[in-house]
Amino acid sequence: MADPIQLVPGNSLITPTAEEGRQLAIKMARLIIKATQPDAAVREKLRSIYAQDATMLVLIGQTVATEFATIAAANSYWKK
Amino acid sequence: MADPIQLVPGNSLITPTAEEGRQLAIKMARLIIKATQPDAAVREKLRSIYAQDATMLVLIGQTVATEFATIAAANSYWKK
Amino acid sequence: MADPIQLVPGNSLITPTAEEGRQLAIKMARLIIKATQPDAAVREKLRSIYAQDATMLVLIGQTVATEFATIAAANSYWKK
Amino acid sequence: MADPIQLVPGNSLITPTAEEGRQLAIKMARLIIKATQPDAAVREKLRSIYAQDATMLVLIGQTVATEFATIAAANSYWKK
Amino acid sequence: MADPIQLVPGNSLITPTAEEGRQLAIKMARLIIKATQPDAAVREKLRSIYAQDATMLVLIGQTVATEFATIAAANSYWKK
Amino acid sequence: MADPIQLVPGNSLITPTAEEGRQLAIKMARLIIKATQPDAAVREKLRSIYAQDATMLVLIGQTVATEFATIAAANSYWKK
Numbered sequence: 001m002a003d004p005i006q007l008v009p010g011n012s013l014i015t016p017t018a019e020e021g022r023q024l025a026i027k028m029a030r031l032i033i034k035a036t037q038p039d040a041a042v043r044e045k046l047r048s049i050y051a052q053d054a055t056m057l058v059l060i061g062q063t064v065a066t067e068f069a070t071i072a073a074a075n076s077y078w079k080k
Numbered sequence: 081m082a083d084p085i086q087l088v089p090g091n092s093l094i095t096p097t098a099e100e101g102r103q104l105a106i107k108m109a110r111l112i113i114k115a116t117q118p119d120a121a122v123r124e125k126l127r128s129i130y131a132q133d134a135t136m137l138v139l140i141g142q143t144v145a146t147e148f149a150t151i152a153a154a155n156s157y158w159k160k
Numbered sequence: 161m162a163d164p165i166q167l168v169p170g171n172s173l174i175t176p177t178a179e180e181g182r183q184l185a186i187k188m189a190r191l192i193i194k195a196t197q198p199d200a201a202v203r204e205k206l207r208s209i210y211a212q213d214a215t216m217l218v219l220i221g222q223t224v225a226t227e228f229a230t231i232a233a234a235n236s237y238w239k240k
Numbered sequence: 241m242a243d244p245i246q247l248v249p250g251n252s253l254i255t256p257t258a259e260e261g262r263q264l265a266i267k268m269a270r271l272i273i274k275a276t277q278p279d280a281a282v283r284e285k286l287r288s289i290y291a292q293d294a295t296m297l298v299l300i301g302q303t304v305a306t307e308f309a310t311i312a313a314a315n316s317y318w319k320k
Numbered sequence: 321m322a323d324p325i326q327l328v329p330g331n332s333l334i335t336p337t338a339e340e341g342r343q344l345a346i347k348m349a350r351l352i353i354k355a356t357q358p359d360a361a362v363r364e365k366l367r368s369i370y371a372q373d374a375t376m377l378v379l380i381g382q383t384v385a386t387e388f389a390t391i392a393a394a395n396s397y398w399k400k
Numbered sequence: 401m402a403d404p405i406q407l408v409p410g411n412s413l414i415t416p417t418a419e420e421g422r423q424l425a426i427k428m429a430r431l432i433i434k435a436t437q438p439d440a441a442v443r444e445k446l447r448s449i450y451a452q453d454a455t456m457l458v459l460i461g462q463t464v465a466t467e468f469a470t471i472a473a474a475n476s477y478w479k480k
Contacts, residue, residue: 074157077394397474
């Protein structure tokens with residue numbers, strides 16, 4: 001249903017820096033929500049719930065941490 | 081009970097790209113729900129709950145992130 | 161208390177295919193529930209709750225994803 | 241406070257089989273609960289809650305899955 | 321929206337010690353919350369909720385544990 | 401705010417035994433809670449909630465399991 005949404009920006013987990021890896025983790029987490037709820041108006045309404053609710057914020061942090069673990073491993077932790 | 085449902089499309093974790101790996105993660109997460117609740121009418125009713133509920137959307141994101149970690153490792157993170 | 165229940169069918173994490181690995185993940189997740197609640201009648205009652213409740217279905221999906229990560233690593237992701 | 245409780249039976253993660261690894265995962269998960277709530281009477285009361293509540297059973301399953309992932313890696317997945 | 325916030329202090333996961341790795345895990349977990357809710361006044365209000373609520377404290381601990389797992393792996397566990 | 405709290409006792413993840421690794425996991429999980437809520441009186445009040453509440457006990461178990469996974473890997477699972 002949500003197939004046209006691009007789920008991995010740039011179709012790659014590789015980023016030049018840890019900072020950009022972290023940004024990618026946030027984007028990938030958001031794109032799963034977009035794929036599950038493609039209606040932008042509904043998402044906008046839910047976004048204000050996320051941002052005002054302590055539990056939501058912490059659960060989003062948990063998801064980003066999990067995505068970032070994968071991205072960091074893909075980049076060998078950006079070690080030189 | 082849900083044995084006839086195919087749980088891993090193509091019976092393989094290997095995908096050509098990260099994008100397709102992400103699509104597989106979403107499909108595999110959905111197929112577990114299908115195996116646990118094989119009644120399509122019940123699932124359809126629950127799907128509208130998922131898509132409208134902020135907590136549900138975030139929890140689904142967490143599950144997809146976990147599935148994707150496995151798929152990404154299986155594909156050596158699609159590094160050339 | 162639940163010692164007589166077999167927790168790992170076949171006492172092995174190795175499966176011929178990813179599909180069978182996924183089936184094993186579902187079985188292992190269910191057997192922990194069986195070990196924690198050995199009374200079949202209570203489990204039967206709870207099963208209908210699982211299958212009708214959106215949060216339950218997603219949380220079960222998360223557990224299966226975690227079990228599957230271990231099984232997939234045990235099988236070197238079924239890569240030839 | 242809970243220091244006298246033994247947290248890792250046998251003080252080792254190594255088990256002869258996957259089945260025994262799974263049993264160890266259950267025991268280790270229970271021993272953390274024991275260390276956090278050393279009063280056996282309170283634990284007994286809570287145990288009946290665990291076993292009757294669908295969410296509790298699934299969350300316990302998630303914890304056992306996480307403990308098992310560590311034990312399985314410690315045993316190199318019991319591969320010969 | 322939150323792009324100007326620095327998500328990884330120092331743009332590196334590498335720290336001299338485990339203690340500093342743990343501090344980085346806390347900071348990275350907080351910065352995701354900051355990126356999701358950039359309004360400092362709202363965050364301040366939510367912070368008092370986090371700190372007074374048992375569930376919140378435990379969920380934050382779970383997120384920090386996940387971030388720390390990545391940082392610890394990046395630093396090869398600070399083994400000499 | 402909580403910077404003076406030591407987050408990793410001994411500033412090392414290395415322990416002689418699995419048992420001590422498990423004790424370290426419990427301590428590290430508690431120290432994150434201490435860093436998030438530095439007021440000892442509030443923590444004391446919340447501690448009685450943790451210990452009496454089934455969900456709390458299970459969630460604490462999940463966090464300890466995650467911390468332990470990192471510590472166990474750092475110690476190569478205490479294999480000789």
